[in-house]
Amino acid sequence: MTWSHALKESTRTGLTIERTRLDPLVALRGACGVAIVIGLTLWLGSPTLAVSSAFGAFSAGIATFQRSWRPRPALALAAAALLAVSTFLGYLAAAHTVTFVLMLAVWTLLTGMSWAIGPVSGLVSTQMVAVMLVTVTLPTSVLGALEHAALIGLGGVVQAALIVLFPVRPWGAQRDALADALAAVADYARRLRHDPIAPFDPKPLMDARSAAALTPRQARRRPRQLRGYRLLAERIRPVLASLADPVVGAAPEGPERDRARELLGATATVLDAVAHAIRRGKPVRLPPEAMAVLEVPPTGPMLNGPARRAALRLMAVVTDVVESSDEPVEAVTAEGGKGRRYLPRPTVAGMLRAALRALRREMRWSSRVLRHAVRLSVVATSGYLLAGALPWGHGYWAPLTSVMVLRPDFGQTFSRGVARFIGTLAGVLIGGTVTALADPGPYASAALAVLCAAVMYLVMRTGFIVASACVTAYVVFLLDIAGEAVGQTVQARLALTLLGGVLAMAAYVVFPAWETPLLRDRLADWLTTNGRYAIAVFDAHARPADRRPRQVREALLDARAARADYEQLELRAQREPVRHRGLSRRAAQAAQTALSTTGRVTMLLEAHLPDRAAPPSKEAEDFAAALRAAVPKAAEAVRERRPPDWTLVQESLARWQARAGDHPGVGVRGAELLVESLDDLAEALARTKKPR
Incomplete structure (x- = not known):
């Protein structure tokens, strides 16, 4: 500019x-x-x-x-x-x-x-x-x-x-934050009806989590209506994406897609009703038409495979929302720690x-x-x-x-x-x-x-x-x-x-502090956190019995924070009268799209985590190991203005595809989508040549 x-x-x-x-x-x-x-x-x-x-x-x-x-x-x-x-x-x-x-x-x-x-x-x-x-x-x-x-x-x-x-x-800011999060997920569900890979801005969910951090005194005085809904919104979002995705969800066209659109629309209606009630502090009024759509028909849902599992999980989560509207869920233990029913706010000493x-x-x-x-x-x-x-x-x-x-x-x-x-x-x-x-x-x-x-x-x-x-x-x-x-x-x-x-x-x-030269560093940070998130999810697919939900959750929160830092930096850099230093605006936008896709693909796989009784997957373990070895080197390459190399990940995917044969599961399909987005990232960064 x-x-x-x-x-x-x-x-x-x-x-x-x-x-x-x-x-x-x-x-x-x-x-x-x-x-x-x-x-x-x-x-x-x-x-x-x-x-x-x-x-x-x-x-x-x-x-x-x-x-x-x-x-x-x-x-x-x-x-x-x-x-x-x-x-x-x-x-x-x-x-x-x-x-x-x-x-x-x-x-x-x-x-x-x-x-x-x-x-x-x-x-x-x-x-x-x-x-x-x-x-x-x-x-x-x-x-x-x-x-x-x-x-x-x-x-x-x-x-x-x-x-x-x-x-x-009172509690108006917290009510607005929670209502905005639910409304954002409802809007996401509506957009998925027409665009199965629609993007989602996690900022409302991040704000709701910040608003949910309380002191012990605040936790005792918090309105009952503000308990439980935030975690339900977090659980619904990946399920919605997995149901709408044409690769790991419902078929692109036909009765399955029509049924998926009905479920998405009904879920959006329910979430909007809950958000409206929370914002105004009134009882939730659930429309019966939407609730009828979210019930299993007598003949069974017109969905198969992963789409059916996603639909059943969606119905279960919406049922939790309905039950919470009558009597808020007090047994939900959030990220606050063992035995806590709220997210603890740092003390004064912790803030210092x-x-x-x-x-x-x-x-x-x-x-x-x-x-x-x-x-x-x-x-x-x-x-x-x-x-x-x-x-x-x-x-x-x-x-x-x-x-x-x-x-x-x-x-x-x-x-x-x-x-x-x-x-x-x-x-x-x-x-x-x-x-x-x-x-x-x-x-x-x-x-x-x-x-x-x-x-x-x-x-x-x-x-x-x-x-x-x-x-x-x-x-x-x-x-x-x-x-x-x-x-x-x-x-x-x-x-x-x-x-x-x-x-x-x-x-x-005279003494500037330009943001543009920092774009590659923030992009590398985002790539690193997205890689950790993907590794945590594939580890859960590889060893279901040893799965630790906190590991996936913490990796997701780190990835969200890195994405927010990059997007804020990129927005400020757009207003600066500085020519690009290693990363043009077009390359930055393409890289941002690619990394957003990696996060969405990982979220789809998170929605299909296997039960603890499921058998381990050596292929998923091999793919996670390849990611663990390739991501740090790729982040270093981004900082040094070199395109990242994903050869190890591509070879691991090829071995997984060969073993899967003609019956690929959700894991291998997700790995394929993830590798495609990583290749898009390498292509986007290759557009900007390293200066002499």
Whole structure:
């Protein structure tokens, strides 16, 4: 992609306003928290204290809107506590420019590294630094700084208390995640009716699994309707694929295919009914027509061989779904461990250990997170010093903009830069015009600030440009409470905002962290995890008596995670103005299709795992051994820009086919499909020549 095209796409993305579901009650609750804190501090304290405390409540409210499965009160308290500490340290260092610049450099470096822990940590840390840059400009003493920090923490306590006292759709995020997973499987079943090899995006199932991770206290309080369905959805998906597949399932045409389409459609109807009930917290209403299709006819199903086995398994799983709709299955033990009936969430100590491991992984110069942290630290300190040297005042607007704009990837940085400037322009013009013409007093400005906070919470997910306008107007009205002459500094604020955005985007050009060169590494990781998944499934076919379900399950989860990492990286790489370095876009898409096919084929074989009493298969054991030897070498070849060699796997398949003769079973058919997809991968990677 050329620079002109990349900038055009980034601008278009930044100016896009998306249609999304609004949560007016949640937005109203967050705005009430801000109003309570501002009103109390204006009544009992001073306008300056009201401004700092309002920032604490506002930031805590923003944290509760992030996509996290942690309890919302905990997010509000954590965000307010971090902001209080940051603000207090900022006040102590603000008396001397050199000290504050050093503190800002270290703090922004840590903020940039927090993206290694996760997007929620990165967003909350960014908000913490941005608010600190504003609050430390309010004059105070050391004791006053302690008072400011305490009031900021109070804002988080108020927001957390409101969430506890006035819950809005409790367990709503978990309900939506589980309902989305069931709806995704239902949509998959419908698409399989017309396209037997339709792709499936596992992200809804991954989100549902993340949402199902609970603490012991949450597990005791969890609604009964949220138990059991996720594992049933996981079990249904491979059975649906095996029934629809024309090689290991129903015949491509004829009565078998018609019967398979009926079963797929009925299953989709049942899953949609369950998803609707879970989302709204109501009893499940199962359509009798669909349930009649999922019963074995008196004359027997018009299916044979593997298709018949898949149909019977599908009927059994749907029966479990029906029974769960009447009385949720409490005996389902998930991945949490021995004797647990839920997926345990890591403790605070476990989270700290995981965070430290994530930070250590990113402590290398090639890491995009480390480069982002260094870039953010340099830009923030440079913007602060440069803006302070200009005669405009309000120098914090430049580093504030840089902190809010910079992200670890190119697309978000440039799109947010455009959206930030346009949103700030709108917010300053609206806020400046109102304060200049109406000259509101402290209480009127506080009311306008609360209104901006409410609108911000309501439309936060529609686009960064709208959120930027609301946040800017909120800051303008808050500073007007403390007596800032906003109307006289509109041009200065806009100029400094433009300066901060330009510095952020220029820094990414000078010191980039391109994603495109990493495509082959992520592709090799995906190939490795897919290979482990296939090896685990063929091992289960080879030695049914020694089968370990956890081995297959863990390999599947690793393959899903690797696929998600690659797809996210490939999406970010598409927006970069970088010529391909070893992997063209066409080759990347073809390789992605091939690896998706390997995962689907392995899933088909997982749906036909033999019983423990079945005899062992030497052919499957030989094929698994060939995969075990070939996959690591193939992954190394992908990283070194060489096409992978599947000779060992092809020879093992030929021996299996010769022994099977004219009666190949599901195992050999699956192995044939797997080898075809691996050959497609080699062909796709061979299109990009190794550079001289």
